[in-house]
Amino acid sequence: MLYGAAILPLTYLLSLVFNGPALGFVCYFFLNVVLGMLGAQVVESLLSPTVETTAVADAMDAVLQFHPLYCLVTSVRYLNQIGLHRQRCFQMCDFYKIVYDEFVCDIRALCEIDEGCCLPKKPNLTWALPGVLRYLTVMFITGILLWILLMVIEYGLLKQLFVREKKLPPIDKNTIDEDVAAEANHTHKVYKSSLHDQALLALKLSKYYGKYLAVNQISFCVNDGECFGLLGVNGAGKTTTFKMLMGDESISSGEAFVSGYSVRNKLHKVHENIGYCPQFDALFMELTGRETLRVFALMRGLRMQYLEPITESFASALGFRRHLDKKVGQYSGGTRRKLNTAVAFLGKTRLIFVDEPTTGVDPAAKRHVWRAVRGVQRAGRGVVLTSHSMEECEALCSRLTIMVNGRFQCLGTPQHLKNKFSEGFTLTIKLKTDENNKPGLDPAARVKDFVNLNFKDPKIMEEYQGLLTYYLPDRTIAWSRMFGIMERAKQELEIEDYTIAQTTLEQIFLQFTKYQGHEQEPKIGEKQSEPIQKPADTSQKLPDFTKREPNLPKTRDTT
Numbered sequence: 001m002l003y004g005a006a007i008l009p010l011t012y013l014l015s016l017v018f019n020g021p022a023l024g025f026v027c028y029f030f031l032n033v034v035l036g037m038l039g040a041q042v043v044e045s046l047l048s049p050t051v052e053t054t055a056v057a058d059a060m061d062a063v064l065q066f067h068p069l070y071c072l073v074t075s076v077r078y079l080n081q082i083g084l085h086r087q088r089c090f091q092m093c094d095f096y097k098i099v100y101d102e103f104v105c106d107i108r109a110l111c112e113i114d115e116g117c118c119l120p121k122k123p124n125l126t127w128a129l130p131g132v133l134r135y136l137t138v139m140f141i142t143g144i145l146l147w148i149l150l151m152v153i154e155y156g157l158l159k160q161l162f163v164r165e166k167k168l169p170p171i172d173k174n175t176i177d178e179d180v181a182a183e184a185n186h187t188h189k190v191y192k193s194s195l196h197d198q199a200l201l202a203l204k205l206s207k208y209y210g211k212y213l214a215v216n217q218i219s220f221c222v223n224d225g226e227c228f229g230l231l232g233v234n235g236a237g238k239t240t241t242f243k244m245l246m247g248d249e250s251i252s253s254g255e256a257f258v259s260g261y262s263v264r265n266k267l268h269k270v271h272e273n274i275g276y277c278p279q280f281d282a283l284f285m286e287l288t289g290r291e292t293l294r295v296f297a298l299m300r301g302l303r304m305q306y307l308e309p310i311t312e313s314f315a316s317a318l319g320f321r322r323h324l325d326k327k328v329g330q331y332s333g334g335t336r337r338k339l340n341t342a343v344a345f346l347g348k349t350r351l352i353f354v355d356e357p358t359t360g361v362d363p364a365a366k367r368h369v370w371r372a373v374r375g376v377q378r379a380g381r382g383v384v385l386t387s388h389s390m391e392e393c394e395a396l397c398s399r400l401t402i403m404v405n406g407r408f409q410c411l412g413t414p415q416h417l418k419n420k421f422s423e424g425f426t427l428t429i430k431l432k433t434d435e436n437n438k439p440g441l442d443p444a445a446r447v448k449d450f451v452n453l454n455f456k457d458p459k460i461m462e463e464y465q466g467l468l469t470y471y472l473p474d475r476t477i478a479w480s481r482m483f484g485i486m487e488r489a490k491q492e493l494e495i496e497d498y499t500i501a502q503t504t505l506e507q508i509f510l511q512f513t514k515y516q517g518h519e520q521e522p523k524i525g526e527k528q529s530e531p532i533q534k535p536a537d538t539s540q541k542l543p544d545f546t547k548r549e550p551n552l553p554k555t556r557d558t559t
C-alpha cells in the first residue's frame with residue numbers, strides 16, 4: 001500500500017511531465033524495475049554477518065516478497081549465485097579429480113574439501129535459500145490475489161456485497177405528470193411480461209453521487225425503431241442516465257435491461273447490443289478516420305470484405321468522406337462528432353445511445369447526421385438521444401421527455417407535448433413601410449386597436465421597426481378564426497405579412513427547466529388546469545418565455 005501510495009503520485013507527475021499516459025506508463029514500469037532491484041540490493045547489502053542487519057534484511061525480505069519485481073530480481077540473483085557456486089564446485093571437482101558421474105560431482109567427497117558445495121541436486125527449487133521456490137510461490141499467489149482484486153474492483157463486487165441500496169425519497173404523486181406515470185406503469189407491466197421485446201427498459205432507475213440524487217426513479221421503455229429523446233438543462237441527469245444504461249456508472253437503485261439483458265449482471269451481453277456516441281469524443285487522435293472506422297468495425301465483428309464499403313457508406317452518409325484519410329487529430333470538432341456518430345452506428349446493435357451528436361456541427365452537416373439517425377431508425381434499431389437543440393428533437397424523436405433535477409417532467413411525442421402544454425399563441429405582424437401607407441392615422445396604432453378589439457387579452461411583447469409581436473393567451477380560439485381575423489386585418493390595414501404560431505417545444509422546455517436546481521418543482525397536476533405562471537390579468541407579468549429575444553417562433557402559417 002505504502003509502495004502504491006508513493007509510486008502512483010510519482011507516476012502521475014511523470015505522466016504530466018512527459019505529457020501523456022503512454023510515457024507515464026513506461027516510467028512507471030521502469031520505476032518498478034528500479035525499485036524492485038533497489039530493494040533486492042538493499043536486502044543483499046544488509047546480509048552481512050552481524051545479527052542485527054541480518055534480522056533487518058530478513059524482515060525486509062519478508063515484506064518485499066509481495067512486490068513481484070522484488071521476487072523476480074531476487075530469484076534471478078539467487079539462481080545466478082547457485083550457478084556461480086556450482087561452477088566453482090565443478091572446477092574444484094576437476095581440480096581434485098573427484099568426478100563421480102558425467103554431470104554431478106561426488107558431493108560427499110567434495111563436502112570434505114568445501115562444505116559450501118554440499119548443495120542438494122536441484123538447489124534452485126528448494127524452499128530454503130538459495131532456492132527460489134518461495135519466491136515463485138509468493139509471486140504465483142500474489143498474482144492470483146491481485147487478479148482477484150482487479151476483478152472485484154472492475155465488477156464492483158464489494159459494492160454489490162456491502163453497499164446497501166440507499167433509501168430513495170418518496171415522490172409526491174401530485175407532482176408526477178400523468179404521461180410519466182402511465183409510462184412507468186407500462187414499463188412495470190412489460191418488465192413482468194415481455195422484457196426481451198423491448199430494445200431498452202429502465203425501471204425506477206436512480207443514481208446517487210454521495211448524498212446527491214442525480215437521477216431519481218425514472219422508468220421508460222424504448223421500442224425497436226423508436227428514437228427516444230432526453231432533454232434537460234446542464235446537470236439535469238441525462239449523461240448520468242446514459243452512463244448507467246451503458247454500465248459506465250453503477251446503478252444506485254432500480255433496474256435496466258437492454259434487449260432483455262440486465263445492465264447489472266449481463267454487461268457483456270448489453271455491450272454486444274449497444275452502440276454509443278459519447279458526449280466527449282472518444283477517438284484515437286493518431287488514426288485516420290478510415291482506420292478508426294475499420295478498427296471499430298473489426299471490434300464489432302464485421303468481416304474484412306465489408307470494411308471498405310461500410311467505411312465509405314458511413315462517411316458519405318454523415319458527410320465526412322473527403323476527410324477519411326486525414327488523422328483524427330486534425331479533424332474539426334464537428335467532423336469528430338460525425339465520426340463518433342458513425343462509430344456508434346457500426347454493427348447491428350439493437351440500440352444506439354447518442355449523446356448530443358450535433359454539438360458543434362454546422363447546420364448543413366446537421367442534416368446529414370439527422371438523415372443517418374433516421375436511417376438507423378428505419379432499419380429497426382432503437383435510438384436514445386440527448387440534445388440541447390429543440391429543432392433536432394422535433395426532427396428526430398418519436399417520443400421525448402424533459403428531465404429536471406433527475407426526474408421526468410413530461411413524456412410524449414413532440415406534438416402531444418405542444419398540445420398539452422400549449423400556453424396560447426404568438427402573433428407577429430409586419431407592417432408595410434411608410435411610403436405604401438395610406439394617409440391618416442398612425443398605421444401601428446390602427447393595427448393595435450384592431451388586435452385589441454378582436455382578440456381576448458392580447459399582450460404586446462415587442463414593437464420594433466414595424467414588427468409587432470403579440471402573446472395571445474386565449475387557448476380556446478380556433479386556428480381558422482384567428483386566420484380569418486388576420487386576413488380581414490390584412491385587407492383593411494397596412495399589414496404586409498403576419499405569422500401565428502403555437503407554443504414551441506423550446507418554450508415548453510424553458511417552462512420546465514427553470515426549476516432545475518431549485519427545491520420546488522412544477523406541480524404538474526396544477527398545470528393541467530392552469531399553465532405554469534399563467535398571468536391572471538393583462539397587467540400581470542407575462543410568462544418568462546414571452547420575454548425572449550426577438551427569436552421568433554416557427555411560422556405555422558402565413559398569408
Ligand SMILES: Nc1ncnc2c1ncn2[C@@H]1O[C@H](COP(=O)(O)OP(=O)(O)OP(=O)(O)O)[C@@H](O)[C@H]1O
Binds near residue numbers: 212214232233237240
Ligand atoms: N462523477 C460525479 N460525481 C459527482 N457528481 C456528479 C458526477 N457526475 C455528474 N454529477 C452530477 O450529477 C448531476 C447530473 O450530471 P449529468 O452529467 O448527468 O448532467 P447532464 O444532464 O448530462 O448535463 P449536460 O447537459 O451538461 O451534459 C450534475 O449535478 C453533476 O454535477
